[in-house]
Amino acid sequence: MQQIEAVIDQFKLQEVRSALEGMGIEDFTESTIRCHQKGPVMMFRGAAFRANIVEKIKVEIIAADESVTGIVEAIGAIARTRHKEDCRIAIHPYRGVN
Secondary structure (H helix, E strand, O other), X not given: OEEEEEEEEHHHHHHHHHHHHHOOOOOOEEEEEEEXXXXXXXXXXXXXXXXXXXXXXXXXXEEOHHHHHHHHHHHHHHHOOOOHHHEEEEEEEOOOOO
């Protein structure tokens, strides 16, 4: 068993959710997190500033070893864009609850 953690852009969540449900994965955890990264440049009262805190969605999935590759490829194909910060995927061994 492996634990897959993917931090994706919040606008890609529905597409990732649909792809996971299409693969037969219906049990996964979603949570909103805030990341420090180079955000968009915004104007406020005539002054330009860069938003350094961006909201992302963290998706956690517990999967069998043989299905991990397919899940990672599906999430990566949907959530990855030209910016490397848009999709981060980590795979850890699942230890379970003792």
